[in-house]
Amino acid sequence: MCGIVAYMGNKDAYPIIIKGLQRLEYRGYDSAGVVLYDGQDVHLSKTKGKVEDLKNKAEASINTVGKLGLGHTRWATHGIPNDINSHPHYSNSGDLVIIHNGIIENYETLKKALQERGYVFESDTDTEVLVNLIEEVKKKEGVKLGKAVQIALNQVVGAYAIAVFDKTKPDEIVVAKLGSPLAIGIGEDEYFIASDASPFIEFTNNAVYLEDEEMAIVRRGKEIKLRKIKDDAIAYPTIQELQLNIEEIEKGGYDHFMLKEIYEQPRAIMDTYRGRLRTEQGIIKMAGIDQNLDKFLNANRIIIVACGTSWHAGLVAEYTFEDLARIPVEVEYASEFRYRNPVITENDVLIAISQSGETADTLAAIKMAKEKGAFVFGVCNVVGSSIARETHAGAYTHAGPEIGVASTKAFTTQITILTMIALKLAKEKGVFSESRFHEYLTELEAIPPKVEKALESNVLIEQIAEVYKDSANCLYLGRGYNFPVALEGALKLKEISYIHAEGYPAAEMKHGPIALIDDQMPVVVIATRKGHYEKVISNIQEIKSRHGKIIAVVFEGDEMVQALADHVIEVPETIEPLSPLLTTIPLQLLSYHIALMRGCNVDQPRNLAKSVTVE
Ligand code: M6R
Numbered sequence: 001m002c003g004i005v006a007y008m009g010n011k012d013a014y015p016i017i018i019k020g021l022q023r024l025e026y027r028g029y030d031s032a033g034v035v036l037y038d039g040q041d042v043h044l045s046k047t048k049g050k051v052e053d054l055k056n057k058a059e060a061s062i063n064t065v066g067k068l069g070l071g072h073t074r075w076a077t078h079g080i081p082n083d084i085n086s087h088p089h090y091s092n093s094g095d096l097v098i099i100h101n102g103i104i105e106n107y108e109t110l111k112k113a114l115q116e117r118g119y120v121f122e123s124d125t126d127t128e129v130l131v132n133l134i135e136e137v138k139k140k141e142g143v144k145l146g147k148a149v150q151i152a153l154n155q156v157v158g159a160y161a162i163a164v165f166d167k168t169k170p171d172e173i174v175v176a177k178l179g180s181p182l183a184i185g186i187g188e189d190e191y192f193i194a195s196d197a198s199p200f201i202e203f204t205n206n207a208v209y210l211e212d213e214e215m216a217i218v219r220r221g222k223e224i225k226l227r228k229i230k231d232d233a234i235a236y237p238t239i240q241e242l243q244l245n246i247e248e249i250e251k252g253g254y255d256h257f258m259l260k261e262i263y264e265q266p267r268a269i270m271d272t273y274r275g276r277l278r279t280e281q282g283i284i285k286m287a288g289i290d291q292n293l294d295k296f297l298n299a300n301r302i303i304i305v306a307c308g309t310s311w312h313a314g315l316v317a318e319y320t321f322e323d324l325a326r327i328p329v330e331v332e333y334a335s336e337f338r339y340r341n342p343v344i345t346e347n348d349v350l351i352a353i354s355q356s357g358e359t360a361d362t363l364a365a366i367k368m369a370k371e372k373g374a375f376v377f378g379v380c381n382v383v384g385s386s387i388a389r390e391t392h393a394g395a396y397t398h399a400g401p402e403i404g405v406a407s408t409k410a411f412t413t414q415i416t417i418l419t420m421i422a423l424k425l426a427k428e429k430g431v432f433s434e435s436r437f438h439e440y441l442t443e444l445e446a447i448p449p450k451v452e453k454a455l456e457s458n459v460l461i462e463q464i465a466e467v468y469k470d471s472a473n474c475l476y477l478g479r480g481y482n483f484p485v486a487l488e489g490a491l492k493l494k495e496i497s498y499i500h501a502e503g504y505p506a507a508e509m510k511h512g513p514i515a516l517i518d519d520q521m522p523v524v525v526i527a528t529r530k531g532h533y534e535k536v537i538s539n540i541q542e543i544k545s546r547h548g549k550i551i552a553v554v555f556e557g558d559e560m561v562q563a564l565a566d567h568v569i570e571v572p573e574t575i576e577p578l579s580p581l582l583t584t585i586p587l588q589l590l591s592y593h594i595a596l597m598r599g600c601n602v603d604q605p606r607n608l609a610k611s612v613t614v615e
Contacts, residue, residue: 001180001613002087002101003027005071005199006163006173008220009190013069014058016192020199021051021073023249026257026403026603026610027101027195028075031086034058035097036066037170042097046072046086050604068170070163072099075609078107079124089128091135092119095168096145098131101195102159102180103614110155130156134164146217146227149174153215153229159360159613161210163193176215176229180613181358181386184208184216184224186239191218196382197242198249198401208237209384243383248401256602258404258496262588263455266448268409269581271398272416279441282434284424288377288393295375296425299349301328303374305337305365306353307612309407309491313414314353315484316580320422324440324577326431334361335615338368346373353418354378355402355410356611357385364615366390379417381410395421404603405610406496408588411488412451412581419444419577443574447581450572454585457569461586464551464567465593468522474499475513475548476587477506478526479536485526485580489587496605497595506532506539519547524590526553526583527561530576540564551590553583 003024007013017034032054033046043066045058051073058064072087079085087099104110107126110133115121119132133155138148145166153160159179165172175182175193185192185200185207192200197207208224210216214235217225226235254260276285289296296302302321304314311333318329332342334352338361344350350369354362357380366376366387378387378394381402388394397413423440426432432440468474474493478486487503494501504513506525517523523543527536537560540550544564552565555573562568571582595602 001028001075001077001609001611003073003195004099004101004161004163004182004193006069006099006193007190008068008173008218009187010067011190013066014064016199017069017071018051018055020194021054021071023198024195025051025073026405028073028609029604030076030081031074031083032072033086033088034069034071035088036062036064036069037165037167038063038066042167044088044090044097046083046088048082048086068165068173070097070099070165077103077614078126085123085125087127089123089125089131091131093135095166096131096135096164097167098127098134098162098164100127100130101161101613102178104130104156104160105158106156126158130160130162131164145169145172146174146215149176150215150227150229150232153178161195171220173218174215175210175218177210178212178229179360179386182210184210184218186224189221191224193218197244201242201244201249202246205242206239207242208239211235212386240384244401249403256404256592258406258408258592258602261402261404261408262585262592264400265409265412265585266451268399268413269416269451270448271400272413273420273444274398276420277441277444279438279445282438282441284420284441286395286420286424288395289421289424292375292377292393293428295349297428298347299327300345300347301330303344303348303350303369304329304331304353305334305350305362307334307359307361309411309488310353310355310414312484312488312491313411313418314351315487316415316481317351317418317422319481320419320577321425324422324432325425325429327425332365334359334365338365344369344372344374348374350374350376352376352378352387352391353414354385354387355381355407355414357382357387358611358613359387360613360615363387363390379414381413403610405605405608406492406591406602412584415580416444440575443578447574447578450574450582451585454571454582457586458589461569461589462593464569465590465597468549468551469594469597471499471520471522473516473521474501475516475521475523476501476503477509477523477536477539478503478583479506480531481576481580482526482528482531482583485583485587486524488584489524489591492588492591493594495608496591496602497598497600498606499594506536509539510542514542514546517543517546517548519549522549522551524551524553524587525565528553528576528579528583529555529558529573530579537561537564553586
């Protein structure tokens with residue numbers, strides 16, 4: 001939700017900021033802005049639209065010279081996306097300028113008080129309130145910018161990652177963080193500030209990640225000074241060496257990040273189990289589980305919390321944990337769980353799943369579960385993310401950066417790691433024999449080449465997409481392990497192609513959705529030979545009798561469904577608990593091609609953002 005970038009050093013700030021904003025566009029892309037200090041004065045340009053629109057506008061209208069600057073790409077919360085509501089925002093005097101990612105929840109009260117004291121506001125944003133609050137504190141208390149930021153933030157309720165500077169003292173940028181991510185890249189005589197490390201990865205491998213409630217004064221030619229916002233205590237920066245490389249955040253020859261990420265899945269799944277799956281030795285090594293085995297083995301139940309695609313991975317895990325390890329599981333939407341006063345005890349284990357590790361609802365659910373004494377385990381992709389830091393222990397998926405807003409490799413790698421945890425617990429509990437355990441490990445190792453094989457259906461899927469690209473609705477059906485895959489397939493289609501799509505357990509169809517079926521309705525059915533196969537075939541017959549169009553995802557060599565369906569997409573055969581890793585692939589490709597044919601922005605679908613750091 002919004003990306004921020006700032007630069008202070010000896011290079012031209014403008015190209016660094018624009019490129020950085022383009023890399024952060026996954027965080028929000030409804031408007032963008034940049035401000036530059038040219039040694040004399042500041043020059044601001046902002047616009048509704050993408051970073052590309054900003055680039056065109058800025059280069060035509062302002063002097064883009066300067067060694068210090070701030071940039072912002074927005075996902076609107078307060079105020080519609082338009083030029084005025086775009087960041088950066090000036091204070092009333094025009095001296096202070098700010099960029100902000102987050103939400104100031106008490107902004108109405110603060111705004112009213114400032115208005116009573118003569119402040120005027122041109123935008124509808126909470127951010128303009130914050131910069132004026134800082135200005136007022138600075139003037140009233142006669143303090144420096146850093147102190148003013150600190151006093152102002154202590155009056156604020158909400159979440160923020162901010163960078164602010166004073167054009168009358170243009171050798172420092174003050175930054176602060178609570179609930180939204182903020183990294184400071186440290187180069188030679190230069191500093192980069194950004195929502196993540198991608199804007200500065202080609203310039204430096206050294207970065208400091210601010211903790212919540214920390215602020216820093218970043219001065220030209222000086223070391224960074226960190227402080228706690230609440231009590232002014234000095235904090236000591238830990239400089240981390242970044243592992244990210246530039247290829248990972250570029251498209252690498254693909255037209256879209258989503259397509260690249262779909263094709264990366266064989267490698268990503270392998271990276272998830274690499275070093276953990278030791279088939280020869282008959283073990284799964286996972287430090288976060290090994291060190292807390294008693295917590296899992298003695299748990300009354302496992303509660304899984306997540307949102308969106310990660311929630312769907314959680315649903316798959318419900319099947320694996322219960323089916324394989326015989327541990328009771330509940331899967332909850334983090335947003336509902338946190339507000340419904342759930343019963344949580346010290347004997348519960350909560351698993352939070354999140355690609356970004358920044359999802360506000362999931363983070364809040366974790367904090368609540370911790371307060372109630374539960375042991376909290378995180379499954380995240382982004383290393384060092386807020387959720388990874390907030391949980392007691394965890395396991396990274398190691399999928400690599402996922403930039404397309406629609407989650408693809410995040411989903412399959414989450415399923416991989418959760419399946420490994422279930423298998424490990426099944427073995428430790430004695431539910432699995434050595435030979436069965438070995439069989440599962442061997443089959444898991446065989447998944448990456450099978451995903452490669454599944455990807456070979458791309459051309460066929462493109463042809464199917466051509467037939468259904470103008471559909472108004474689409475149904476997705478699956479049973480057992482493939483019911484969550486149906487939900488995920490429907491989510492992928494609706495979020496990037498804007499076709500209304502619903503996922504259902506196949507047997508539920510007769511309780512309502514069957515009324516929707518006519519000769520205009522495509523129905524995607526996951527009908528693998530393992531698990532309720534005959535029953536799904538009956539569901540297919542029911543759809544056919546009502547003239548629905550059937551696109552079936554089956555295991556290779558299937559003949560029964562072949563005879564019934566309008567289109568058949570084959571994936572290699574595997575054991576049922578691992579089938580979601582393969583059946584998901586054609587559904588990702590189908591939504592990709594349909595969205596592309598409808599002229600949609602596949603990587604940046606409307607109204608969405610990659611990490612949802614607001615409630
Ligand atoms: O980063 P997270 O996994 O916590 O994100 C959760 C959802 O916001 C995310 O999965 C969202 O639903 C995706 N756009 C789905 O493709």
